Amino acid sequence: MRGGIVIAGGGLAAQRAAETLRRGGYDGRLRMICAEHHRPYDRPPLSKEVLAGVEHGAFRPAAWYEEHGVELELGVAAAGLDCRQRAVSLADGRELRYDRLLIATGSRPRRLALLDGFANVHTLRTLDDARALRTAIVDGGRLVIVGAGFVGQEVAAAAARAGVQATIVEAAAAPLQALLGIEVGSWFAKLHRSHGVEVILGTEIAAARGTHHVEALMLRDGRRLACDHIVVGIGVDPDLAWLAGSGLDPTGVAVDADGRTAAPDVFAAGDAAATYDPVLRRHVPGGHWESAVRQGVAAARAMLGREPQRSAPASFWSDLYDTRVQYLGNARLADETAIDGDPAARDFAITFTRDGAPVAVLLVGRPHELPNARALLAA
Secondary structure (H helix, E strand, O other), X not given: OOOOEEEEOOOHHHHHHHHHHHHOOOOOOEEEEEOOOOOXXXXXXXXXXXXXXXXXXXXXXXXXXXHOOEEEEEOOXXXXXXXXXXXXXXXXXXXXXXXXXXEOOOEEEOOOHHHOOOOOEEOOOXXXXXXXXXXXXXXXXXXXXXXXXXXXXXXXXXXXXXXXXXXXXXXXXXXOHHHHOHHHHHHHHHHHHHOOOEEEEOOOXXXXXXXXXXXXXXXXXXXXXXXXXXXXXXXXXXXXXXXXXXXXXXXXXXXXXXXEOOOOOEEEOHHHEEEEEOOOOEEEEOOOHHHHHHHHHXXXXXXXXXOOOOOOOOEEEEEEOOEEEEEEEOHHHOOEEXXXXXXXXXXXXXXXXXXOEEEEEEEEOOHHHHHHHHHHHHO
């Protein structure tokens, strides 16, 4: 091998792939392209510990990469891919040849065009984003969060703990309605309201008032929201514009169970990968923390010629105020739900079933039940 293995990306999937390769005996050249200037780090703490003022470190110390022969290319992004020449172009003009390539460049936050260019509008995807938003929260004032997904809710919880006047604006009739349904989603709205967060549902941002800074947002229902800072949390898209012209889909790279793409010796993992959904009958991009771990490991094992491991149900967790929320499986498949416990006491479990078979579980305040939930879905 002349080019060895190149990992395009510096997130969780990329890190787990590098660790698996070295642990599995791969001793060839291994390079990791990181668009950020920071060593690979975990993202879930950005909307939790980092916003609360706790600094967050990298997955591994710098010495680990030196000891394991992992060449980090920090502060430079992948800019192009030539599958025929087996070459990745970098934003600084260089070109890296590879024998095998892992595409793991993650995702980028969706933006609202009408809020672009304002100095007090934030997204939350990187460590630098989190630090900037933390400063905004410390400064106090009025914070508007556009979108009631898990990230938007975690920002609202952090703001409320810091004494900031926070408002969530969500286009759907309930937070997480598309994922969990309106009844379960409404519980999340009540949770935030109980902590002093204003939750406005069923409307969107119509216009922004201000010059360099947004001073007020106009909603489609006619309301006006004065604000000092805004967080846009309306989801993410795969960060794959650099694949244009490569023959691979820049909206999500279709992969098999081992992470293989249609291009020879090219793999994809994490948010960059589009996995097959048997219900939708097509490949769909995106995933969560657990998916990135599993896919990064699977791609590395395939490069090593190892047998694939049995995959676990997709899972996600969040801390909202003093309550741990854990979600496993795919509730979109469900046709019925069963609740055990007391939602008012923040101590309950919801099992989502389809034709009587469990397809997802939501745990609120019950972290001890996670192994049982995993076993239930695995069975």
